[in-house]
Amino acid sequence: MDPARFTRVDATAWRVEPHGAMRVPAVIYADEDLIRAMDDKVYEQAVNVATLPGIVKASYVMPDAHWGYGFPIGGVAAFDPDQDGVVSAGGVGFDISCGVRTMLTGLAVPAIRLVQQSLAESLFREIPAGLGSRGAIALDPFEMEAMLAGGAAWAVARGWGEARDLERIEEGGTMAGAEPACVSAHAKERQRREMGTLGSGNHYLEVQAVAEIFDAPAAEAFGLAENEVVVTIHCGSRGLGHQIGTEFLKEMVIAAQAAGIGLPDRELACAPIRSEIGQRYLGAMRAGINCALANREILGHFARRVFGHFFPEADLRLLFDVSHNTCKVEPHAVDGKTRDLFVHRKGATRAFGPGHASLPAALRATGQPVLIGGSMGTGSYILVGAAESEAKAFSSACHGAGRAMSRHAALRHWSGRRIVDELAAQGILVKSVSTRGVAEEAPGAYKDVGAVVAAAEHAGLARRVARLTPLICIKG
Amino acid sequence: MNGSAPATRGTARWEHFPHDADVGVRGFGATPEEAFAQAAMALTAIVTDAEVAPATAVEVSCRAPDLELLFVAWLNAVIYEMAVRKMLFARFAVTIADGRLAGTLRGEPIDVARHAPACEPKGATYTALKVAQDAGGLWSAACIVDV
Numbered sequence: 001m002d003p004a005r006f007t008r009v010d011a012t013a014w015r016v017e018p019h020g021a022m023r024v025p026a027v028i029y030a031d032e033d034l035i036r037a038m039d040d041k042v043y044e045q046a047v048n049v050a051t052l053p054g055i056v057k058a059s060y061v062m063p064d065a066h067w068g069y070g071f072p073i074g075g076v077a078a079f080d081p082d083q084d085g086v087v088s089a090g091g092v093g094f095d096i097s098c099g100v101r102t103m104l105t106g107l108a109v110p111a112i113r114l115v116q117q118s119l120a121e122s123l124f125r126e127i128p129a130g131l132g133s134r135g136a137i138a139l140d141p142f143e144m145e146a147m148l149a150g151g152a153a154w155a156v157a158r159g160w161g162e163a164r165d166l167e168r169i170e171e172g173g174t175m176a177g178a179e180p181a182c183v184s185a186h187a188k189e190r191q192r193r194e195m196g197t198l199g200s201g202n203h204y205l206e207v208q209a210v211a212e213i214f215d216a217p218a219a220e221a222f223g224l225a226e227n228e229v230v231v232t233i234h235c236g237s238r239g240l241g242h243q244i245g246t247e248f249l250k251e252m253v254i255a256a257q258a259a260g261i262g263l264p265d266r267e268l269a270c271a272p273i274r275s276e277i278g279q280r281y282l283g284a285m286r287a288g289i290n291c292a293l294a295n296r297e298i299l300g301h302f303a304r305r306v307f308g309h310f311f312p313e314a315d316l317r318l319l320f321d322v323s324h325n326t327c328k329v330e331p332h333a334v335d336g337k338t339r340d341l342f343v344h345r346k347g348a349t350r351a352f353g354p355g356h357a358s359l360p361a362a363l364r365a366t367g368q369p370v371l372i373g374g375s376m377g378t379g380s381y382i383l384v385g386a387a388e389s390e391a392k393a394f395s396s397a398c399h400g401a402g403r404a405m406s407r408h409a410a411l412r413h414w415s416g417r418r419i420v421d422e423l424a425a426q427g428i429l430v431k432s433v434s435t436r437g438v439a440e441e442a443p444g445a446y447k448d449v450g451a452v453v454a455a456a457e458h459a460g461l462a463r464r465v466a467r468l469t470p471l472i473c474i475k476g
Numbered sequence: 477m478n479g480s481a482p483a484t485r486g487t488a489r490w491e492h493f494p495h496d497a498d499v500g501v502r503g504f505g506a507t508p509e510e511a512f513a514q515a516a517m518a519l520t521a522i523v524t525d526a527e528v529a530p531a532t533a534v535e536v537s538c539r540a541p542d543l544e545l546l547f548v549a550w551l552n553a554v555i556y557e558m559a560v561r562k563m564l565f566a567r568f569a570v571t572i573a574d575g576r577l578a579g580t581l582r583g584e585p586i587d588v589a590r591h592a593p594a595c596e597p598k599g600a601t602y603t604a605l606k607v608a609q610d611a612g613g614l615w616s617a618a619c620i621v622d623v
Contacts, residue, residue: 039496041496066496066497067495067496067497068496068497068603069601069602069603069620069622070602070603073496073497093622094598094599094601094622095598095622130588130593130596131523131558131559131562131586131593131595131596132562132585132586132587132588132591132593133588134562186556189560190556190559190560199596200593200594200595200596200623201595201596201598201623239559239560242555242559242598242599242622243556243599245598245599246552246555246599246600249599249601249602250540250545250548250549250552253545253602254540254541254545257541265602265603266602266605267601267602267603269602403496403497406494406495406496406497406499407494407497407498407499407595407623408492408493408494408499409494433588433589433592433593434592434593434594434595435592436525436592436594437592437593437594437595440594440595476596
């Protein structure tokens with residue numbers, strides 16, 4: 001993308017002034033090199049989002065942005081119901097509440113090295129991954145309703161998790177306002193045997209080493225120490241979320257056509273927040289959030305069980321669990337007044353700064369952990385929400401490295417077998433049912449996650465706390 | 477990646493096309509039905525390069541107000557059957573009449589070791605969605621699939 005298409009505000013903030021049907025500007029937070037590497041579609045999609053009814057302040061784009069569906073991946077937009085604001089199924093995405101959780105192990109890297117191979121094999125056996133895998137948990141209709149209403153708290157009550165985890169999960173582990181009755185029978189059927197499964201694509205469970213600390217006080221507050229080991233899980237609401245997304249997208253496209261709403265892109269299909277379909281989507285989407293929270297809690301429990309076998313003394317404590325595909329109602333200050341806005345984050349992480357009321361006491365003075373997934377080879381980052389992020393992008397930051405190359409191109413460039421061998425030589429064990437899947441997720445197919453988080457920090461979205469490098473990757 | 481099926485009219489084939497994070501599928505055929513069926517073969521090829529046996533038949537149907545929306549509905553019906561039945565499909569027969577599509581999918585249960593599924597389609601999208609007939613009469617049907 002040519003940076004000349006934007007007005008440069010500073011090194012990591014660029015604007016598109018409103019023109020045509022745009023109601024607000026588009027603002028992209030990235031450095032010049034990251035912008036150059038982005039597809040032109042990011043510009044087009046950010047501008048399209050700015051045309052939607054009721055959008056507040058700006059259509060924001062995070063430094064890891066890439067071409068998405070309707071919204072760019074890495075898009076943030078808030079809508080005001082008092083100004084005919086909309087909710088968009090495309091603005092949340094198919095994988096509702098896809099997110100990341102990181103658990104502290106208190107173990108040092110050498111302890112993992114001693115058992116690395118057998119630990120990797122055990123995790124690979126115990127964590128169902130990929131299409132065709134079956135979880136050990138099957139939900140009857142009663143349990144399905146309870147899960148969709150209760151989220152991670154439901155998983156804990158069933159023995160798949162620990163009560164102390166809940167305060168370190170967004171919404172305390174249970175998304176309020178979920179309406180299981182708004183979730184279709186098809187969506188529920190798709191989830192019946194999927195609880196406690198990782199999924200595929202870019203989803204993973206990694207055992208990671210804390211390789212570098214950038215902010216010692218924040219790292220201490222988070223419980224992160226150099227050369228210690230953490231477990232990070234990236235996945236979402238599985239088939240249930242995908243089906244909710246699919247069904248509401250179709251319904252909103254047809255409803256928009258019928259209502260004569262001219263959308264620049266069908267994938268932007270949306271409905272007024274204060275409409276029957278808008279409310280029904282919110283009820284279903286929030287149930288989808290609970291599904292994702294429950295699923296990550298169960299996967300965390302499975303990881304604890306495996307670690308307990310190898311390290312009976314280890315105590316895996318949840319650092320934080322944060323989603324990056326959501327629409328949440330949040331109070332935000334706009335022009336000096338606090339308004340309840342429907343904030344869509346599509347491939348963007350909530351990043352509350354210090355003092356935010358939703359944070360548990362142990363984290364409140366420091367700010368919210370912002371968990372950034374990188375690639376299998378290059379590692380991941382833990383950031384902390386910055387106070388100024390509220391004014392920059394409704395307290396949001398990037399969510400990952402972002403792809404630099406399509407799966408298609410990655411397959412032409414790399415062999416999965418060779419990547420597994422090369423990473424093994426670097427001390428990183430990758431387990432996957434598919435070598436082709438490994439090639440599609442090759443580290444070289446991703447942007448430089450270091451450049452992405454440096455831009456996020458420079459832009460005032462979030463600050464770097466620690467860099468993590470993988471020891472074991474169970475690839476979905 | 478691209479491929480072709482034993483075609484009755486000699487024009488049937490499919491291909492993948494790139495998207496930043498996901499994959500595009502495109503089917504070609506002498507009729508919309510044949511293009512839809514070919515695109516579904518491209519969908520299977522997102523998941524596996526291995527052979528899939530057309531052992532068991534599954535019937536699906538869907539409805540939409542226009543041919544493009546019907547194409548997305550069709551791929552989503554196939555994705556749903558893949559997910560719920562944990563099957564892969566190798567052969568597809570499609571009929572379309574009055575905005576309603578009836579399809580027969582033939583496939584087999586996923587064998588993780590043999591099929592080595594590379595990824596899991598989440599849903600067909602309206603991005604890069606196009607169903608059209610070219611000047612030579614060849615139909616194509618394409619969209620991006622979120623994986």
